[in-house]
Amino acid sequence: MNDTEVVDAGVVDERDELGDNPARGSVDKAYVPMPRAVVLCFHILIKQIVTPGKLIVLGFLGWFTVFAGWAVGHYNPSSHDGLMLDQGARLATFLGLFFFIPVVSLTFASAAFGDLQEDGSLVYLWLRPMSRFSVVMGAYLAVCTIVLLLAIIPMATIGWLGAGFRSGSIDFLWMGTLLAVVSVSTYVSLFILFGLLTKRAIMWGIVYMLFWEGLATGYGSWAITSVLSLPSYTSSFFNHLVNSRFSRFDVALSFSHSLAGSTIALLLLTAFFLMFSVVRLRRMSVA
Numbered sequence: 690m691n692d693t694e695v696v697d698a699g700v701v702d703e704r705d706e707l708g709d710n711p712a713r714g715s716v717d718k719a720y721v722p723m724p725r726a727v728v729l730c731f732h733i734l735i736k737q738i739v740t741p742g743k744l745i746v747l748g749f750l751g752w753f754t755v756f757a758g759w760a761v762g763h764y765n766p767s768s769h770d771g772l773m774l775d776q777g778a779r780l781a782t783f784l785g786l787f788f789f790i791p792v793v794s795l796t797f798a799s800a801a802f803g804d805l806q807e808d809g810s811l812v813y814l815w816l817r818p819m820s821r822f823s824v825v826m827g828a829y830l831a832v833c834t835i836v837l838l839l840a841i842i843p844m845a846t847i848g849w850l851g852a853g854f855r856s857g858s859i860d861f862l863w864m865g866t867l868l869a870v871v872s873v874s875t876y877v878s879l880f881i882l883f884g885l886l887t888k889r890a891i892m893w894g895i896v897y898m899l900f901w902e903g904l905a906t907g908y909g910s911w912a913i914t915s916v917l918s919l920p921s922y923t924s925s926f927f928n929h930l931v932n933s934r935f936s937r938f939d940v941a942l943s944f945s946h947s948l949a950g951s952t953i954a955l956l957l958l959t960a961f962f963l964m965f966s967v968v969r970l971r972r973m974s975v976a
Contacts, residue, residue: 694907724818730827731834733814738800739835747793751843754784758847762854770855771938778853778931778942781865782924785844790872791898793836799881799890801828802970821970823883824964837869846868857935864930872923875955878917878962885969919958926951 721729758780781960805811814824848861848879882899882940928942929951945956 697725700851720818721819721823723820723823726817726823727827727830730814730824732829734805734828734831735799735835737804738797738832743796744838744839747796747839748783750792751789751839754843755846755850756791757784758850761849766853770857770953771935771940773852774858774931774935774938775940775942777848777855777858777861778928778935778940780851781844781848781868782927785840785847785865786868786872786923786927787902787920789843790836790869791876791902792834792841794873794876795880795883795894795898796889797835798832799884799894800876801832801881802884803888803890822967825966825970829877829963833873834883836873836877840869840873841866843925857938860934864927864934867930868923868927871926871955872919875919875923875962878959878966882962882966882969884968885973919955921945922951922954922958926955953962 734788743925758777761775763778764778767776802811805814845862845865848865849858852858852861867937880890884892887893902918922945925944925946928944929948931940931942932944944951
């Protein structure tokens with residue numbers, strides 16, 4: 690079988706899953722129920738955006754952040770437990786939340802619809818009688834699954850290792866895991882929207898992270914950056930958890946928003962980005 694036949698076979702398989710392959714007989718135009726449509730899109734996107742190259746590079750990046758956390762905790766010790774716990778929290782924020790999570794989320798989320806457009810697979814999803822919301826949700830769940838599989842271990846261990854295994858630092862395992870789920874959920878929805886708005890989603894995503902998020906990180910108390918920046922909400926969410934858990938060690942990290950305010954804002958932003966993606970997909974021409 691030559692390369693062309695291999696590619697054609699892959700396209701045929703995808704069309705079979707959607708029940709829209711004329712090569713196998715009559716075309717079934719029955720409306721696809723939302724749960725089944727989400728599952729089908731999830732399955733197609735998982736196969737489409739996961740490549741060995743991405744897994745190797747981003748997996749290495751994840752283990753690099755874990756090693757960096759261990760190195761700081763091991764070679765920068767302190768006799769005061771509070772200082773070590775503070776150090777672990779800051780490492781989880783800067784290495785994990787401000788660097789690793791956005792990079793991995795951008796890599797996969799921007800490719801969700803970009804890769805489908807490039808190889809022509811998106812047209813089969815477009816022509817199939819299923820809601821655009823189902824397509825976006827299938828892509829969103831697929832990307833979140835991949836990113837979380839890569840991010841859970843690094844995010845759960847950076848703070849623990851950076852704190853040098855001090856008393857109470859084991860709590861970084863569950864706090865880092867929760868931070869990964871919360872931050873990935875929002876970043877993926879944002880970068881899926883980037884992928885639908887522009888063909889240069891990677892470039893604009895990097896610009897966003899370097900300039901806007903960098904501005905928010907450097908000037909977090911400035912009203913505009915505080916209100917319109919994801920890091921201000923995700924870091925506030927995490928810092929509240931850290932402060933409440935490690936208050937007896939005199940750990941007091943700064944934050945821009947309350948815990949309830951951060952949680953509600955992240956939920957609303959995620960919903961907004963996803964609904965905007967649905968509207969954008971409805972208005973796109975993919976033929």
